[in-house]
Amino acid sequence: MTVDLHTAQIQGFFDGPVDHLFALPVLAEHIKRTYGGAEMAVVSPDSGRVRLAERWAETLGGTPLAFIHKTRDPRKPNEAVANRVVGEVDGRLCVVIDDMIDTGGTVAKTVEVLLKEGAADVVVAATHGVLSGPATERLANCGAREVIFTDTLPIPDEKRFPGMSVLSIAPLLARAIHELRRRLGRRASSTGNVLTGNAGLSRPVGLRRNAAGSAHSRRRGDKSPVQDAGETDCSAGCRWRVEYLRQS
Numbered sequence: 001m002t003v004d005l006h007t008a009q010i011q012g013f014f015d016g017p018v019d020h021l022f023a024l025p026v027l028a029e030h031i032k033r034t035y036g037g038a039e040m041a042v043v044s045p046d047s048g049r050v051r052l053a054e055r056w057a058e059t060l061g062g063t064p065l066a067f068i069h070k071t072r073d074p075r076k077p078n079e080a081v082a083n084r085v086v087g088e089v090d091g092r093l094c095v096v097i098d099d100m101i102d103t104g105g106t107v108a109k110t111v112e113v114l115l116k117e118g119a120a121d122v123v124v125a126a127t128h129g130v131l132s133g134p135a136t137e138r139l140a141n142c143g144a145r146e147v148i149f150t151d152t153l154p155i156p157d158e159k160r161f162p163g164m165s166v167l168s169i170a171p172l173l174a175r176a177i178h179e180l181r182r183r184l185g186r187r188a189s190s191t192g193n194v195l196t197g198n199a200g201l202s203r204p205v206g207l208r209r210n211a212a213g214s215a216h217s218r219r220r221g222d223k224s225p226v227q228d229a230g231e232t233d234c235s236a237g238c239r240w241r242v243e244y245l246r247q248s
Contacts, residue, residue, distance in 0.1 A: 001176060003152050003169060004099045004127040021125040021176055024052075026167055028059045030148060031095060031125065038093040038120075041066050043085075045098055045110045051157050056097050063095075064088050068110050090118035094142075104135035120185035121145045122160035128152050129166075131159050139164070 001019045005011065010019040033042075040060060043052040044067040057063045066087025094114045101107055101124075111122045122144045131139075131150035139147050140161040149155060150169045160166070 001173060003150070003172070006099060019176055021172055022053060023025075023172065024059060025168060026149055026150060026169060026172055027125045027127070028056065030165070030167055031123065032060065034146075035093055039091070040064075040086065041092040041094050041119075043067065043088050043094045043096045043110070043114060044088070045096060046070055049098060051067055052099070053097060056095065060115065061097070064092070065096070068113060070106070085113055085117045089114055089212055091120050094122045096120045096122060096123075096124045096220070098126045101129045101135060101139070101149075103124045103133045104131070104138035104142075107144075108138040111142040111144045117156065124148065129155050129159075130222065130236075131155065135159075136161060156223050 001021060002011075004023050005020055006018065009181065011020055040063045042053045042057045042063050042065055044050050044058065046064070047067055047069070050065070050067055053067065057065050064087060065228050066085055066089050069083045069086055071083060071121045094115070096107060098107065107124055107126075114122050124139070124144045126148070127150050127224045130153065136159045138164065144163065146163055146165055148165045148167065150167050152169050155166055157163075185216055
């Protein structure tokens with residue numbers, strides 16, 4: 001099981017099945033519980049995270065979206081220049097989201113730009129706190145009201161500061177493990193699961209969702225008991241082993 005891979009394509013490098021979990025429910029629940037009465041805007045630190053920001057906005061009840069237009073200097077790795085805000089943030093509590101924070105430079109500059117653009121306050125939420133180099137000092141002094149991480153990576157005491165909150169990822173993992181074991185038991189007890197062609201199929205294996213919000217990927221040739229196997233003739237006379245999942 002993994003949590004918030006930097007890119008989903010990384011799942012393809014595993015030889016076995018992968019359950020890709022997302023920490024968004026854990027982080028969003030904390031924000032709703034702490035800042036539920038405020039007018040919010042979800043802010044992506046760059047245009048590449050807009051799709052993630054859309055999921056955040058939906059989870060938080062349809063809040064407005066914004067993102068930071070930024071450029072990078074190729075001579076300075078891990079550093080970026082935040083140029084301007086695209087979206088409405090004036091008078092709102094801005095929730096800056098990302099999957100990880102490394103040196104903290106991008107996030108610190110994002111917070112600075114948002115406050116200059118009239119944001120009422122800024123909260124930063126990220127899954128993985130890498131916190132290399134000057135990250136702790138930058139985050140502590142960037143002006144954010146709160147910086148929230150999960151404990152997917154250990155954050156030692158010397159890298160913590162009063163405005164930092166670290167949430168446990170254990171409940172999400174426990175729920176995913178429980179759901180996976182339940183489904184494995186249910187499928188193992190079923191009989192007559194060998195299918196050929198497209199009869200009775202729900203969708204091809206390669207991606208399945210469980211109740212914990214994970215994406216479950218499988219590689220060709222994996223014959224674990226959670227799936228059904230059949231052989232289908234392909235074009236040019238080639239025979240491939242194609243695996244299917246029965247409809248739950």
